[in-house]
Amino acid sequence: MPELPEVETVRKYLSIGIKGKKIEKVNIIDKRITSLSKLDLKLLNGQKIIDIDRKGKYLIFIFEDYIMLSHLRMEGKYYLYHENEENSKYARVIFNLNENLKLIYDDVRRFGKMQLFKKENFDIHIALPNLGNEPFDYDKETFFKIIHKQKKEIKTLLLDQSIIAGIGNIYADEILFKAKISPFKCGFELSKQDTDNILFYAIETLNEAILLGGSTIRSYHPSRDINGRFQQQLLAYGREKKPCLICNHKMIKRFLHGRSLTYCPNCQHVGKVVAIYGKIASGKSSILKMFQNDNYPCFSSDDEVDKLYKNDINFTLKCVNLFHEECLNSNNKVSKEYVKQVIIQDSQKKKELEGIIHPIIQKKAIDFIKKNIDKELIILEIPLLFEAKMESIADYIVGVDVSDYMQIQNLKTRNSISITNDLILNKNNSFNKNIAKCDFVIENNSTLEDLKKKYEELKNFLINV
């Protein structure tokens, strides 16, 4: 998607190419592209193009009597062709100009928008009431005040055009990386120094990108023969899994409210989310305890599920609905053993129970990550990581493997009520299928001392990766 530097590049290209030219006729090929009717666009016939301006990601065409706003959205482009040349493939609107030229608005996805205003009535603040200042127009104090009263994450705020105009995903990642600020920090958590840095790097990054003609990412070219070169300077965007250019830690990509973000966990002080998974009685909990003893924030799915059985009235009601009242013990709590017995025989009920439990655990895990986001490592023990489709919340996956013999020994020492049931339930555990997706695998087939050694290796790997 074109951001401020790309739109500025288009503006410069158009200024050189069409300023002073006259529109002879406007031809709409695909009217979905514009809210303007043919009648509206006819008004432009005979109009001279006085200038082309820009505000945020909007191009502002200034004619003698009219103003036209054009937003390129995802893939919009302007091409200046000779009138005899064949139109570009996705030409949607054609402005025939004098001097045998035509200006083509081309848009493969048709998301672009055009609006026409009478010049005498035009006021940019009325036409675009939800457009904030560009970074260039902010002073540090006002910027701090505006950001500081916001509850959302700074990455989301930078993309909000009503707060700051012109920044999209690419430049937001770059700005936060340079400012060494976590994209997950919320507006009110940022200090004046933080917002000063963000504003400084926003201006620096956009200016640099404008000088280089913007970025050419994937299919987006601002126009024919124009290739931005800023993509060669990108420090964060598109560099996931590559080493940070400052500290060598691996860059991480995650999603926040549906938008991707790439950052360095070390430079930007974002905790690495580590999921530990594996078969039943493989030693996951022992490893979690070791992390706990080293004061890392630890989340145990099993403990959370136990809490559901013990204290959660909504969960109890759902279980009664699913298993009827026989599932309750004398204290009116759901009996885990009874439930186990039923789901071993009834795979549909097992699926329905998981449909209740997995979303609750996922939400609790995400809340836990949010609460501890600035800690170096955030450890989650999630035995059914893949079954619960929770692998995307983890930056690193650690698998704990165990032999069948050791697994039974471990279950015996655990005083499990029914080892057979536990083993049957664990039969379909997808550990072996997903082992290749692990960033680190621990084989726990020896002594506790051996496990401790492996834990130290794991910790070392996670801190330095």
Ligand SMILES: [Zn+2]
């Ligand atoms: Zn770094």
